[in-house]
Amino acid sequence: MELYKVKSNKARIQVGLSVLMFHGLNWELEEPDMVWVQSDLRALVRSVQIKPGSSSSSEPSGLVLASCLEDCVDYELRRDAFETRGTVELLAAILGSKRLDMPYLFERADRIRIGRAIRALYRRVSEVFSSSESQTEGRAFLIARDTFLKLARQYSSMGIERILSERGKGAIGLDLVAGLTDTAIVSVTAKQLGVTG
Numbered sequence: 001m002e003l004y005k006v007k008s009n010k011a012r013i014q015v016g017l018s019v020l021m022f023h024g025l026n027w028e029l030e031e032p033d034m035v036w037v038q039s040d041l042r043a044l045v046r047s048v049q050i051k052p053g054s055s056s057s058s059e060p061s062g063l064v065l066a067s068c069l070e071d072c073v074d075y076e077l078r079r080d081a082f083e084t085r086g087t088v089e090l091l092a093a094i095l096g097s098k099r100l101d102m103p104y105l106f107e108r109a110d111r112i113r114i115g116r117a118i119r120a121l122y123r124r125v126s127e128v129f130s131s132s133e134s135q136t137e138g139r140a141f142l143i144a145r146d147t148f149l150k151l152a153r154q155y156s157s158m159g160i161e162r163i164l165s166e167r168g169k170g171a172i173g174l175d176l177v178a179g180l181t182d183t184a185i186v187s188v189t190a191k192q193l194g195v196t197g
Helices: 017-022 041-046 069-083 088-097 102-111 115-130 138-157 160-165 174-178 182-192
Strands: 011-015 035-039 048-050 064-066
Touching (some): 011 069, 017 048, 017 069, 017 088, 035 041, 035 069, 069 088, 069 102, 069 115, 069 174, 088 115, 088 138, 088 182, 102 160, 115 138, 115 160, 115 174, 115 182, 138 182
Parallel strands (some): 011 064
Antiparallel strands (some): 011 035, 048 064
């Protein structure tokens, strides 16, 4: 009796906006957005089996192996850098509103050569919400700011400053982060938190 069958010697997981939605991205998609990426055993161990919202899954059982939130954020930033998908704002919202395993996030980003960009994105979000004033709606800013600052305090107690001070590997995606406006970061984070529609 065969218990399992080896299909490949490389771990493969699915990433994309549909997987981010599974992890809590508060956004609507017209059609499913998932792609396979090759990864390693660490990513495989952190992945979860999900059933996509549509019946168009290429898997016979209808189940796919979805990456963890941190891997999905990293790979989505990389995809946006190469395909100009316009999703960097959504990633800023995730960083501004959801608790992540930051050491793992940065380590994995370095692995796929977007380490500098993911650090810059976190710094950019931090810069926006560490400010005492905003050019956006006051209520939305204050709620988003409060949420981010709670996360930042948790990260600070875990020693995130040391990881942020590292240079990071790769320059892919830095231009995307540089193009983010304060207003965009606040508005998508507020939408992610359900403060605005």
